[in-house]
Amino acid sequence: MARNLDQIVTNGLCIGCGLCASIAGPDKVEMRWTPGGVLRPLEKQALDRETMNLINATCPGVSTSGMAAETAGPGAEHDDYWGYSHGMWNGWSGDPDIRHKAATGGVLTALAIHLLESGEVEFIAHMRSPGEAPIRNVPHVSVSRDDVLAGMGSRYGPTAPLSNFMDHLEKGRPFALVAKPCDISAVRNLAKRDERVAKYCKYLLSISCGGQSTLAMTFNQMAKHDLTEDELTTFRYRGYGCPGLTTMETKSGETHTVTYLSVWSDKRNWHLPWRCKMCMDPIGEQADVIALDIWPGGSPTGEDEGFNGIVARTANGKGLVERAIAAGALEVEPDQMPFVETMADTQPHQAWKKNGMLGRQWGLSLKGRLFPRYPGLRVIRIALFKAGLVYTVRQMLGVMRRVRNGDADEPSVPA
Template identity: 40%
Template sequence: MNGLCIGCGLCRSMAGTGEIDMVMTPEGRERPVAKRPLDRPTLMRINAVCPGTRIAGPPPAQLREARLADPVWGPVERLVLGRAADSTVRFIGSGGGTLTALGQLLLNSGRVKFVLHVAASRAEPMRTERRLSFDAASVLEGAGSRYGPAATLVDFNDIIDRGEPFALIAKPCDITAVRNLARLDPRVDRYMRYALAFVCGGASDLTKSEQVLQRFGLREDELALFRYRGHGNPGPNRIETMDGRAFEIGYRQLWEDEDKWMIQPRCKICPDAIGQVADIAVSDAWLNGGPAVEDEPLNGIIVRTKRGLELFDAAVEAGVLQIKRETDIAEIRELQSHQVRKRRAVWARLKGIQIAGKPVPFVSDLALRACASQNSLAENLAEGRGARDRARRGRLGEPPVRPRKTLVKDGRS
């Protein structure tokens, strides 16, 4: 797969029942495995929508008509620091609870019939599974960040077949995949009324979470709870076992060493981790991207489309969201400085990978050259050479997919 798969699961949905399995690999990644060779039309459709092969930004017309269009941050209709008005939503959520609050509003107002998102598996709490929520309580149950692999779109075509309006809350790459599919299937735009993204730091391998268990001498089959963060801002990584023991690690302790994040290869060259093709994108609001201590519940809220603006305004008017204050690109750049660095680096990284003779995704309408032009020549050369060398050593790829030897209880990862 050359390290371009993110394990969204859309290919499994498009291939049809029984053609592709999603398996957990020894590296701790959910990956598709075809049971038999796919026919050429199916393979072509999958390649046309896969967010590992094709990554498109906002339509040029949207950029022209936006209130603000920034080379790094894309189209912006409104940019605020805000949060969920409900204190419980704020506490349980992993930042300011904004996405949870919006999902609840969409259901309570009847704008959508259900929300597609992810949540901790009830059977295997360290794993993440796609969830359909039909009421506000179910949305709240899925609140909080999930850093491991998640096949959000594993049955997306079945969801479209329901013929009911829904909202998607997901990673930017998942939304990219669905926007790609919308070019082939008009039902996507007919039924997916809202796409809401979180600004993404990358999807970790499951082995990152397994290392946490090893720290405490635990096995996965002992777990009753594995919460990455939440119950505060950011809140601790909390583990509970079925026999009543509890363990916690602070957010800083878990994530302070970036070299040990165990981010999947596709994330390292992601040209849009900031949700440019979402209606609303929501970020943490910590200086330099990381909290020094437990902080005030707060999100950066980037409203990107007119549809998103109408929803945001309705949420504020209904008292579902609170605005702390308006902000601007300069401040969001400080709060998410690591995202700025990545956006500026991606063009050179992709060129370096190409020089190494490895495939890269086709990227359009994401201003990568304009972002790279904000670097010095030396910076771009360093990024390109680094990516070239890592690609040659195989560090930006991954081995052929094979399932782990241990079986998952429910047959899915």
């Protein structure tokens, strides 16, 4: 249990989802961009015990759970690495324009539009890059096809998609959320304490997430082209092809591009916050549906038309995928994909991350640090039966060294 938000932030456990700010309200907690290029909550007034208890119970930096069997629904397969699946498809948006412009094959955008146009939900809560500050992503409520389209793409920089989540519940109308796995787990945590989540948040759509970089990654790309933030009208990591070029457009009409592989092949570009390195659910285990890249080995070898792996994690998600296919919103290969084999082949980095978790938790614990709890995410089973003792101990020693070097520390949010 954290005493306050500062303790979560300074232990490197805040991912900046914004749920605490939404729970506490703007008078008490404000999401701020820090000098380190991340979004973090500033506690403007001390929080009362009840509010802090709810934040401790929901914050994905404090605790992230596995999916409950009853939430997944009957008939799903389950794997220690990859969680629940009611089916995995190779698919893409039925609209070729969406497929071309979206991050991968446009599945999340297609599902969101289908949900709105079929009347299943009244709005989509997701992210967008504002034109006036394209690297500073903001949460957006979309109510139409064009609205949803403006949010397409993968934002590898910081996002706080839950910073207005309680407002969505207040509306008392059906909606769907598109967000990262850590955000989704925060919403599932909240669902255990606030019955409005199950009543109004009809679908949780997510991705497989290799980690969300600080703005340093984006600034590095801009620096290579001598660009400053105020010159930009567009910053796009992906899309307009798959994976597409990282594209920077300026007010003076210049366009600068970098290939996906040149951004990702050099680990010095990544700048992942500590919480991402401590992530036990990078694959949206608690979502209804996830859409991911299915490049063999986990990396593209060139451009393609955009093929998403689509995993229905709940019976609710399976129903949505099947209805979207029937309506032509999604197109899929006729044969489903073998879930465990495809995940292992296309997301190997996520298995390695899971392998090291017990050792990392031990390391943090021995150093007297806070660390996230992962009930139901099979931390011990994976360490025992997949990673082995030697790897676990190596991870533990590695984390202890990093803590000594200050790698797990984050400064307090400046007032």
